[in-house]
Amino acid sequence: KAGVTQTPRYLIKTRGQQVTLSCSPISGHRSVSWYQQTPGQGLQFLFEYFSETQRNKGNFPGRFSGRQFSNSRSEMNVSTLELGDSALYLCASSPVQVANTGELFFGEGSRLTVL
Amino acid sequence: QKEVEQNSGPLSVPEGAIASLNCTYSDRGSQSFFWYRQYSGKSPELIMSIYSNGDKEDGRFTAQLNKASQYVSLLIRDSQPSDSATYLCAVMIRNDMRFGAGTRLTVKP
Numbered sequence: 001k002a003g004v005t006q007t008p009r010y011l012i013k014t015r016g017q018q019v020t021l022s023c024s025p026i027s028g029h030r031s032v033s034w035y036q037q038t039p040g041q042g043l044q045f046l047f048e049y050f051s052e053t054q055r056n057k058g059n060f061p062g063r064f065s066g067r068q069f070s071n072s073r074s075e076m077n078v079s080t081l082e083l084g085d086s087a088l089y090l091c092a093s094s095p096v097q098v099a100n101t102g103e104l105f106f107g108e109g110s111r112l113t114v115l
Numbered sequence: 116q117k118e119v120e121q122n123s124g125p126l127s128v129p130e131g132a133i134a135s136l137n138c139t140y141s142d143r144g145s146q147s148f149f150w151y152r153q154y155s156g157k158s159p160e161l162i163m164s165i166y167s168n169g170d171k172e173d174g175r176f177t178a179q180l181n182k183a184s185q186y187v188s189l190l191i192r193d194s195q196p197s198d199s200a201t202y203l204c205a206v207m208i209r210n211d212m213r214f215g216a217g218t219r220l221t222v223k224p
Contacts, residue, residue: 033212035214041216042203042214042215042216042217043159043203043214043217044214045211045212045213045214048211055210056209056210056211058211090158090159097210098207098210098211098212099207099210099211102147102149102164102205102207102212103149103161103164104151104159104161104212106158106159106160107158108157108158109158
């Protein structure tokens with residue numbers, strides 16, 4: 001059974017640009033959550049999507065957005081990139097809404113560097 | 116106050132010793148608690164979950180929960196070098212999984 005797949009794995013952008021990251025969950029999983037991981041702040045929750053609907057959102061500015069498609073694949077977008085957006089972005093899938101299980105299966109992450 | 120707090124460490128123990136990892140949380144209404152392990156350069160993986168006060172054992176791992184004190188801990192008995200990793204405490208807060216910053220554990224042979 002394939003795991004959670006994130007693309008691209010590494011990318012470099014400059015301030016002001018925008019970026020789109022992609023996540024394919026484990027087959028059959030309907031929930032996709034996104035996290036930002038930095039050395040100083042640790043893992044911070046961005047949002048969760050379930051059945052194409054955003055279920056929860058963390059405390060991030062509106063520049064961070066996402067969506068989920070009917071096949072459960074998800075994308076997140078960051079517009080007007082800032083230096084502080086440099087981080088590892090982790091996607092995690094779950095068979096049901098996270099609130100009902102708590103078990104997250106993480107992808108390898110997309111490492112974003114903003115210059 | 117952070118929602119989930121852990122001692123950042125690093126924590127170093129000799130092989131065969133007991134490693135003790137601690138975590139406190141701010142939301143008194145939280146009911147679900149988890150420990151994830153993250154090896155360097157890898158993604159987190161779930162190792163333990165606990166929902167009731169007391170101890171829960173799984174092999175060499177024991178999770179302890181005290182809701183009155185808003186405290187969760189993870190004990191690793193007979194620590195092995197392969198246990199060297201960052202351990203993340205996670206708490207379900209308002210239907211979101213919130214993580215602590217993690218404690219880096221090194222087990223020395």
